[in-house]
Amino acid sequence: LVLSTRKQNLRHYFEEGAKFHGHLSPGLVIGIFMVDLAEEILGSPGLVDAVVETQLCLPDVVQIMTPCSYGNGWLRVKDWGKFALTLYDKERRDGVRVYLDMEKVKNYPRIYQWYMRENGGVETGQVVSEIMGAERAILSWERVRVKVTPKEKGPVSICPVCGETHPASNGELCPRCSGRDDYYRVINGEITPG
Ligand SMILES: [Zn+2]
Numbered sequence: 700l701v702l703s704t705r706k707q708n709l710r711h712y713f714e715e716g717a718k719f720h721g722h723l724s725p726g727l728v729i730g731i732f733m734v735d736l737a738e739e740i741l742g743s744p745g746l747v748d749a750v751v752e753t754q755l756c757l758p759d760v761v762q763i764m765t766p767c768s769y770g771n772g773w774l775r776v777k778d779w780g781k782f783a784l785t786l787y788d789k790e791r792r793d794g795v796r797v798y799l800d801m802e803k804v805k806n807y808p809r810i811y812q813w814y815m816r817e818n819g820g821v822e823t824g825q826v827v828s829e830i831m832g833a834e835r836a837i838l839s840w841e842r843v844r845v846k847v848t849p850k851e852k853g854p855v856s857i858c859p860v861c862g863e864t865h866p867a868s869n870g871e872l873c874p875r876c877s878g879r880d881d882y883y884r885v886i887n888g889e890i891t892p893g
Contacts, residue, residue: 705834709735715763725813725826726756729782729837733757733797734764736835737786740842746789749774750845752781760784782814785843792845800839807833 702710712731717723741747749767751757751774758769758776761784767773773789787794804811810833811817813826830837856867860876874880 703834705735706831712760712764716760719763720756720759723827724756725810725823725830726782727760728827728830729799730757730760730784731764732830732835733784733799733838734760734786736838736840737784737795737797738764740795740840741786741788747773747786747794748789748845749787750777750785751775752777752779752783754778755780757782757784785845787843787845792847794843794845795840796843797838797840799837803837803839807837810837 706713709731712735713723713728716727716731720727747765747767749761749765751761754776758774761774762768765773765786769776781798783796783798785794785796799814801811801814804814807829809821809826809829812821813823854867855864856869856871856873857864858871858873858876860872863873865873870877
């Protein structure tokens, strides 16, 4: 297999990505081309922040390829289910948004089928090799200015139901006790002695 110069330059990320993510998924490979393109358009800005518009694959790509991580707050993750990401200059808030362009993806039947979840019959390896061939040909980009809502560390409340703390901006009850959000049922619990 002869790798293009671009793929050779990115090879390290394909390897890192497979390790970090567990396997080299189609989304990971597209994401690596996306971040590479965004970085090239941005040139060498100062500190870069990132926003990804899906919780799948793209957060891992940004964490591998940039200093932005979910935990350090430089990466924001939107749950829009859109395959798009923005890298932008933290100070000026100018940046570039790169997205998977479905008009272009139409020329790549396996990628299209995989992304649109059609038939469920595409083999991942075939999708990945089609993406490797397409490189940037399935992507589009636009320059954007990011609207930033500064992260406030506001006052904290103690929820009267569970006794745990949460941002007071939620209201009196925490998100779970108020019934707004939930993800678990307690099966068994114990108060730590002491
Ligand atoms: Zn509570």
